[in-house]
Amino acid sequence: MTTPHVGRLTTFVALALLTATIAGRVEVAVLGVAAAAVLGASLRREAPSVTTEVLVSDERVYEGDELDLTIRLRATGDADSVTVRLSAHPALRVRHRDATVTVPLRDGETRDVVLKAVASRWGVLSAGPAYVVAYGRGRTHAEAVVAPAQVVRVLPRREEFDASAAHPHTRALAGSHPARVAGEGIEPTGVREYRPGDAFRRVNWRVTARRRAMHVTEQVPERNAEVVLFLDTYVDRGPEGATTLDLAVRAGAAIAEHYLASMDRVGAVSFGGVLSWLYADAGRVQQHRVVEHLIGTATVKTYADKDVAFLPARSLPPRALVIALSPLLDTRAAGAIADLAHRGYGLVVVDTSPRPLLPPPTRWARDLAQRLFLVERDALVHRLAEVGVPVVPWTGAGSLNVVLAEVTRLHARPRVAMR
């Protein structure tokens, strides 16, 4: 297409020549002739044709990593200037001074414009589209091209997490958690008197010699467990990069990595405006699946009430340890967590509370509002504790140990059954 420069020069030529004719001044006609010569020379040039594509150096990066976004330009015909403007996701921070670049391009030349970007937040982010405007020699012709966006998967930052407490329920498959019942295994738990049927190789000869009666070593089998990460995606509060959902996703990734390394089965449920789930499984592939699930979560505003009954039964296997990651700001999520507790799941709430993010109160009204908010929140935590749901703030490595031990103890106690 032609540029406004053509109209500008044409207008100037016409006005100069008409004025020269009317005023009878050849000098003014000279201005018009000069402009006409430049216009004619420019219009003789071929319009350039540019093809472009966006390339990313890494399709999977971690938060805080730097990556190269390359815009590859190929020209057919000389281009006086090619202006490239990359429109990337805000979390994919391209330095402002580099976001727009203008370069010349010769016929047949291929040029890569490399922009440095920093992945500032987890998620599935779009690198692009790139808007390219190529001007021909003389700037009388221009072509606009849009290069489609590429997808960059930014994985959550690795957080340290470790938990050594026993699981409330283990499964019948081999793993690394000692079961709560004795059986064949390698983990000794005690010594007792020999009973008919005990294997001869389990006889503890030292104790037998000391007590003068046959004793055997009791063992427990190593089992694996099922863990379900239950993400509350109703609300997301806090400054960019440190929101409650950011904390939940990073904590979830760390917890999943820990349990999958222990040969456990890990699943995930995103509970909010949009329900999504990932069935529990084990192995390294599941690690990738869980992280993909986590980075795909987003808060979607909704007024609809949701219930855990909407979820498929396999997404919450019976006797699974459910680790709920929630800021406890939405009563619907708190209700779902209480519902899970009533259904008999071993349940821990990891509080991704916005409390540390609250600004210091500067006025009495704000102070009062914050105090009311905190009182309401404490009341909610207390109500959850009443139905046997421990709430623990996320502090990284070892933060769930005490509370997991408590959950295991609660599930091991004898219960009264109604007949």
Place this chain on the structure above:
Amino acid sequence: MRDLARLGAALCAVLVLLRDHAIAPGTPALWQATYLCAAVVVAGLSLFRDGFATASGVALGGHYLLALNYGDVTADLGAPIVAGLVVLHLDLLDLALSVPRERAIDPAFLRSRLRHAAFVFGLGVVAGSVAVLVATVDWPSSTLTRAIGVAGVALAVVIPLGMLRARR
């Protein structure tokens, strides 16, 4: 690059205005026209609108015409230089309008634009000189000559428009 182009365009305009005042020094009416012209040029440099850019070039041409009249100049042999400067002013204004503001300037682009600016200025001067040469020829003063002149003017307008349409 945008700011460099604006600076270059402003420099061209200043040179044209100084040249005009050299033709007709100390003319109060020309000074008043200069203030008006400067306002239009500043608008063209700062408002980034096509209309103001065109008006900027036209204002410089009008100022030149006024200077020629107030200075009682019969023939200005420096007209090709003024033409080159005005055309370069328009070219640089177009560059300022079409290139986004950016801090990092590609050296190759800067070199290419300097070459292009030299080409535009040179072509303007050469074309202007040819026009002056043609004008100095003692053409017979007749109705036919005037008709040919008017037809030439019409063609100078119609031909670029025709080429434009053909490109589309």
